[in-house]
Amino acid sequence: MDNQQPNFEEYAQTLAKTMADAIAAAEALQIEAHADRAAATEDAGKMRELLHELEDTAQRAAEGETLRLRKQMGQQIVATIAAKLKNAGRPEEEIATLLGALDVDS
Amino acid sequence: MEQPDDIAAIMQKMLADNAAAAEALITGARTERAAAAAERTAARQALLDAQKNADKLSAGFYKEYYSRLEKDLGDSLTRDFAARLLRIGKSPGEVAALLDAPDPLIADVARSVGYVPVKLAGTIEATTARATYEDQGRGGYLQLYWGQHTCRFWFEAAAHPALLLVEIPREEQWEAQTSIPLAQRPHALQFMAESMVADQMPGHRYRIEVNSIVIF
Numbered sequence: 001m002d003n004q005q006p007n008f009e010e011y012a013q014t015l016a017k018t019m020a021d022a023i024a025a026a027e028a029l030q031i032e033a034h035a036d037r038a039a040a041t042e043d044a045g046k047m048r049e050l051l052h053e054l055e056d057t058a059q060r061a062a063e064g065e066t067l068r069l070r071k072q073m074g075q076q077i078v079a080t081i082a083a084k085l086k087n088a089g090r091p092e093e094e095i096a097t098l099l100g101a102l103d104v105d106s
Numbered sequence: 107m108e109q110p111d112d113i114a115a116i117m118q119k120m121l122a123d124n125a126a127a128a129e130a131l132i133t134g135a136r137t138e139r140a141a142a143a144a145e146r147t148a149a150r151q152a153l154l155d156a157q158k159n160a161d162k163l164s165a166g167f168y169k170e171y172y173s174r175l176e177k178d179l180g181d182s183l184t185r186d187f188a189a190r191l192l193r194i195g196k197s198p199g200e201v202a203a204l205l206d207a208p209d210p211l212i213a214d215v216a217r218s219v220g221y222v223p224v225k226l227a228g229t230i231e232a233t234t235a236r237a238t239y240e241d242q243g244r245g246g247y248l249q250l251y252w253g254q255h256t257c258r259f260w261f262e263a264a265a266h267p268a269l270l271l272v273e274i275p276r277e278e279q280w281e282a283q284t285s286i287p288l289a290q291r292p293h294a295l296q297f298m299a300e301s302m303v304a305d306q307m308p309g310h311r312y313r314i315e316v317n318s319i320v321i322f
Contacts, residue, residue: 006117011121022128022132023131025135032142033141040148047149047153061168077183097194098194101194102190
């Protein structure tokens with residue numbers, strides 16, 4: 001029987017090459033993954049910026065209504081109070097005094 | 107000593123293990139790559155959706171801020187009107203009813219315009235009170251705002267050694283003249299006397315008699 005010695009050199013090369021190829025392939029995949037994550041981060045940043053801009057514009061628009069809304073709500077409250085006092089049979093003079101004190105423009 | 111066949115078998119096994127480890131390394135990297143690609147796709151889709159729905163998102167933000175503004179203005183107007191009503195002599199109870207506002211809020215505003223909380227001894231009840239003064243020369247009126255009630259008491263300069271005299275209804279006339287429950291009379295009188303001393307005669311003392319408060 002031929003008792004041939006194993007080829008250690010070839011064995012070592014095969015081991016090294018297999019692992020080197022695998023590492024190279026994994027590194028290439030990691031580079032691609034990194035590029036994807038960078039793109040995802042950029043898109044997420046763009047979206048945050050867009051949402052912030054939309055929110056900021058909406059906030060300014062709503063705040064632009066403050067004076068008009070305050071007057072409108074104030075008038076509603078005064079009208080409700082006037083109706084309550086009238087229903088309670090309070091004298092006109094007293095109602096006028098109270099409403100005078102609640103002038104929304106003052 | 108190992109035989110060449112045994113060595114070859116061991117080497118074969120190590121080659122197979124090495125190949126499996128290399129494959130596992132690549133598989134792990136592929137999984138990571140796939141996850142990153144999914145993140146990229148999701149982020150892009152979210153951005154596209156936001157761009158596409160910008161009007162809708164704007165409307166939602168506007169609605170949210172408008173609601174917040176309405177609430178803030180409602181609170182601010184309620185406080186503003188409550189303070190004005192309290193200053194012209196409406197009681198905290200009346201103000202709460204007129205404005206449909208919660209009692210704690212009105213009590214808070216009342217404190218800011220000079221009302222103080224008063225604990226009624228022996229009960230867990232409490233009220234708010236305020237004293238104002240209407241000067242009329244040698245005398246005037248002490249106006250007491252006591253919970254829901256408002257009453258006026260005449261006061262005037264008194265003969266030495268007293269300094270001021272506040273006229274108060276006797277016990278039997280108290281409720282009829284003030285509408286304040288008789289049980290609260292001692293607390294109301296004490297509050298009036300302490301306020302009078304603090305506001306008009308600092309450093310002096312008082313005593314409560316059957317039909318007057320004497321400041322001396």
